[in-house]
Amino acid sequence: MRSLEEINDKIKSGKVVVVTAEEVVDMVKEQGVKKTARMVDVVTTGTFGPMCSSGIYFNIKQSTPKIKCGGGRVTVDGVAAYAGWAAADILLGCSAMTDEDPRNAVYPGLFKFGGAHVIQKLVSGEKVRVQVRTYGTDCYPRKEYDAELGLEDMNNAVLFDPRNAYQLYNVAVNLSERTIYTYMGVLKPRLGNANFATCGALSPLLNDPKLRTLGIGTRIFLGGGEGYVVWPGTQHVAEPERDEKGLPLTPSATLAVIGDLKGMKERYLRAASIAGYGSSLSVGLGIPLPVVDEEVIAYAAVTDQDITFPVVDYSEAYPLGRPGALGRVSMAQLMSGSVEVDGKKLPTGGLASRARGREVALLLKERIAQGTFLLTRPSAALPGAELAPGL
């Protein structure tokens, strides 16, 4: 139909036609798959929500005398960081906490300040306090380091998320007699509410359910800046069960992503203090889908009515690892404000923000239309996937 090179040429000449994954739904309804595929070059997707498997690594400029962080102990604003490699590389996960934080000793814990909050401070332009205590060597004699550093003071600062952009996620409910505090939010007893964590028909991996157009090396919108898919995410499932439209029914794809933290924005990288659970990072992530054949459009035309999620009890089934769901509900039902589970009507609450996911998709669309974001050809498919023949 059209090659990736042709799409990029159109982007450079300003003639590219880009629509979001929400906009493409109506186009296909009105004009069909074939016509839409002829008109549209790129479909942009977007999501925004807590992605706990997120973190940063950064490299500090050496002081005189030099210091070897590796093997020592490092905190950033009091939050425990990891420095178990060379002299000046420091890794900070979004869920890390300060030693003083009571965590859930005072239940439910508030988790007011963790790694995610440090990351948000950095992207908002604030400085953070890096403290190192280590042993001295002949080549790195210094044993202590204490400095206020901003992103501009670091040699490198990189967002690296081993598992983001879940293709399919559970809808969480609580069958027990007490309120529970989970990464899926506060769940009221006796099926008091149902929480979901997805952008549905706008979600990146639900618009290309078989991962035909993206893979290792795909350039993406990440945290307001640019990033890349670098690997399958941890817990990636290559061959999930699928429905007749190719949508996954069981746990499926995830992505490992990376990007320059220095180009990112606070609006799309937000610290979340999840009551009773921990600190997490909400990431804005968008993937452009090149329309190399009609199938790309057929899949991207997925609607909120099509997508269904398993309803899982988070009071027992989830923590004890018991299989089985309480049924399935569609994204459209979840967005209506209530779903029916076990004959009871439950109010629904989101963890992912459709409004901000839409912002991501629109911003990515704008960048492509303005010629500042070019598409990349994946260097390899993700496990279980086969790239579209045109790629």
Next chain:
Amino acid sequence: MVKKKLVLSFPPRLTQQPVTYDLIRKFDLQVNILRARVVPRERGRIVMELKGSAKDIKAGLEYLEEQGVQVDPMVQEMRHYSDKCVQCTACTAMCPTDALTIEPVSREIIFEPSHCIMCESCIAACSYGAMESQF
């Protein structure tokens, strides 16, 4: 008929005074207590909805002030900070009175303070500190 949602704060010496009873008996007002925190020897607070004629409400409020009860409108008590809110909608599932709802097209949060009964369920549900109570 006028309806008013108010926050009453009163000094410890007034905890023995049946102000609610007086509002009903002397001023013919319908009193609906939405929330209260009355602890011995501490400043007490009651969130209530008053219903009655404009004249009776005015007289009732004057009586409260004479007694030394501070009366504030409830609007400022619960705040939704739209700059902190990411529109995730987790709060809407917790809100029992639809004070927090979702605009169906934009999927953004609408906070209607007049529906709020200050149960504070939304505070724990919000991971971004976008809901704050002054109660």
